[in-house]
Amino acid sequence: MWSLIKTIWNVFLHSFHKRVTIQYPEEKPYLAPRSRARIILSRDPDGGERCVACYLCAIACPVDCIALQATEDKDERRYPEFFRINFSRCIFCGYCEEACPTYAIQLTPDFEMAEYNRQNLVYEKEDLLIDGPGKYPGYNYWRVSGARIGGKDKGEAENEAPPVDLRSLMP
Amino acid sequence: MTSPYPIVAIAGILIVALSLAALLIWLERRLLALWQDRYGPNRVGPFGLLQVVADMIKIFAKEDWIPPFADKGVFVIAPAIIMVTVLLSFAVVPFSPGIIVVDLNIALLFFLGMSSLGVYSIVLAGWASDNKYSLLGGLRAAAQMISYEVFMSLSLMGVVLLAGSFSLSAIVEAQKRLWFVVPQFLGFLLFLIAGVAEARRSPFDLPEADSELVAGFHSEYSGMKFGMFFVGEYLGVILISSMITVLFFGGWLGPWLPPVVWFLIKMFAFICFFILLRASLPRLRFDQLMSWGWKVMLPLALLNLIVTGAVVVAWQ
Numbered sequence: 359m360w361s362l363i364k365t366i367w368n369v370f371l372h373s374f375h376k377r378v379t380i381q382y383p384e385e386k387p388y389l390a391p392r393s394r395a396r397i398i399l400s401r402d403p404d405g406g407e408r409c410v411a412c413y414l415c416a417i418a419c420p421v422d423c424i425a426l427q428a429t430e431d432k433d434e435r436r437y438p439e440f441f442r443i444n445f446s447r448c449i450f451c452g453y454c455e456e457a458c459p460t461y462a463i464q465l466t467p468d469f470e471m472a473e474y475n476r477q478n479l480v481y482e483k484e485d486l487l488i489d490g491p492g493k494y495p496g497y498n499y500w501r502v503s504g505a506r507i508g509g510k511d512k513g514e515a516e517n518e519a520p521p522v523d524l525r526s527l528m529p
Numbered sequence: 530m531t532s533p534y535p536i537v538a539i540a541g542i543l544i545v546a547l548s549l550a551a552l553l554i555w556l557e558r559r560l561l562a563l564w565q566d567r568y569g570p571n572r573v574g575p576f577g578l579l580q581v582v583a584d585m586i587k588i589f590a591k592e593d594w595i596p597p598f599a600d601k602g603v604f605v606i607a608p609a610i611i612m613v614t615v616l617l618s619f620a621v622v623p624f625s626p627g628i629i630v631v632d633l634n635i636a637l638l639f640f641l642g643m644s645s646l647g648v649y650s651i652v653l654a655g656w657a658s659d660n661k662y663s664l665l666g667g668l669r670a671a672a673q674m675i676s677y678e679v680f681m682s683l684s685l686m687g688v689v690l691l692a693g694s695f696s697l698s699a700i701v702e703a704q705k706r707l708w709f710v711v712p713q714f715l716g717f718l719l720f721l722i723a724g725v726a727e728a729r730r731s732p733f734d735l736p737e738a739d740s741e742l743v744a745g746f747h748s749e750y751s752g753m754k755f756g757m758f759f760v761g762e763y764l765g766v767i768l769i770s771s772m773i774t775v776l777f778f779g780g781w782l783g784p785w786l787p788p789v790v791w792f793l794i795k796m797f798a799f800i801c802f803f804i805l806l807r808a809s810l811p812r813l814r815f816d817q818l819m820s821w822g823w824k825v826m827l828p829l830a831l832l833n834l835i836v837t838g839a840v841v842v843a844w845q
Contacts (some may be wrong), residue, residue, distance in 0.1 A: 362810065365809050365810065366805060366806065366809045366810070368809075369564050369805065369808050369809035370564070370805055370809075372563070372564045372565070372566060373563055373564065375566050376566070377563075377566050377567060377568055378566045378567070379566075379567050379568045381568070
């Protein structure tokens with residue numbers, strides 16, 4: 359019986375506590391930079407597309423909301439011909455970001471993307487691409503990878519030793 | 530002391546009681562939110578007051594559906610019974626010397642009888658829905674009412690002994706020197722507990738018990754029929770609060786302010802206390818409720834009655 363009265367009193371004392379609600383449209387909550395919402399495609403510091411159209415994000419996606427088509431430019435750099443994310447299906451799990459080998463696809467804290475028309479939730483590549491490097495400044499996949507492209511041969515990447523000549527018998 | 534224009538009093542009490550009941554929906558949500566460190570409805574109108582209007586429009590626009598397996602006649606009449614019995618009880622509540630519909634000399638008995646009749650609404654609703662959860666809710670309501678009616682009336686007999694009358698205005702007049710809450714403190718506690726059970730409010734909301742019985746007796750109800758159960762429940766809260774005010778806290782008596790204002794202030798405090806109970810206490814288990822009613826409350830009520838009677842006899 360005493361504990362009941364104490365409970366009632368303690369609940370009553372909450373009249374004088376601060377309310378925890380954040381009045382959302384007027385008052386924005388703090389969102390951590392790593393929180394997962396709208397998906398973007400980032401560019402490397404030189405302004406080139408980071409995406410190499412490897413399809414890993416599309417394969418990792420549990421709801422199959424990512425569609426893309428790979429192609430190559432004149433320097434033999436792979437890039438997506440189109441890149442489409444259907445946000446009406448996306449569950450913002452972040453698996454695409456984890457799967458991406460080039461930090462191209464990233465989730466951002468922006469979540470205000472409601473639409474009246476479902477069709478408007480299908481984002482094309484020009485909607486997804488941003489101008490900056492996103493969460494990873496200074497990273498350029500083509501400059502550190504061993505892959506050969508026009509203007510950069512094997513062994514010319516940063517911290518990469520020149521390729522071994524397999525036909526030489528020298529130790 | 531009956532009002533000179535009964536029709537005016539009837540219309541006034543009806544309008545005030547019904548709009549208060551509607552406002553209670555808003556008040557309850559705001560207060561529960563306050564005690565849970567939230568805001569509650571605060572978007573529609575000033576302080577979210579127009580939420581009531583929005584809810585009303587919504588509930589009127591809802592499909593009023595009667596399930597094909599239900600017993601139609603009983604299903605329709607059940608929500609009306611609770612409204613009728615509760616509103617009839619308001620006829621005898623003396624809000625202030627002039628504002629009372631009818632000043633019966635057995636007003637207290639009338640109130641007890643009407644509040645007992647109210648349980649038919651719940652039982653019939655549970656029965657007519659032909660749904661096991663509704664039936665369980667109705668069953669619980671019946672058992673709860675039987676357990677709580679008994680000591681509810683007994684707990685009031687002490688007040689009747691002290692005032693020497695069943696008339697509610699006479700009971701209020703008898704409290705001119707001392708509110709009955711002082712000599713009848715045990716009776717007050719018993720009536721408070723029985724009143725919460727009578728209004729089927731948490732922690733005695735077993736007939737509804739959302740977490741076990743979907744919504745108990747009104748699972749199958751929708752639209753305005755559900756609305757009538759809802760308004761009936763809040764009217765019950767207002768009724769029990771006004772009865773506590775009349776019987777134990779001197780009704781309209783109080784200095785400076787007009788009598789009806791005093792009445793409303795006291796009533797409002799008890800309504801808030803009912804909501805506070807809902808915010809803080811968990812629902813009782815069924816057997817706990819029954820054994821409390823019969824093994825603790827009933828003997829206490831009898832003891833209270835015997836001691837009060839002895840004191841009154843010794844005084845004379």
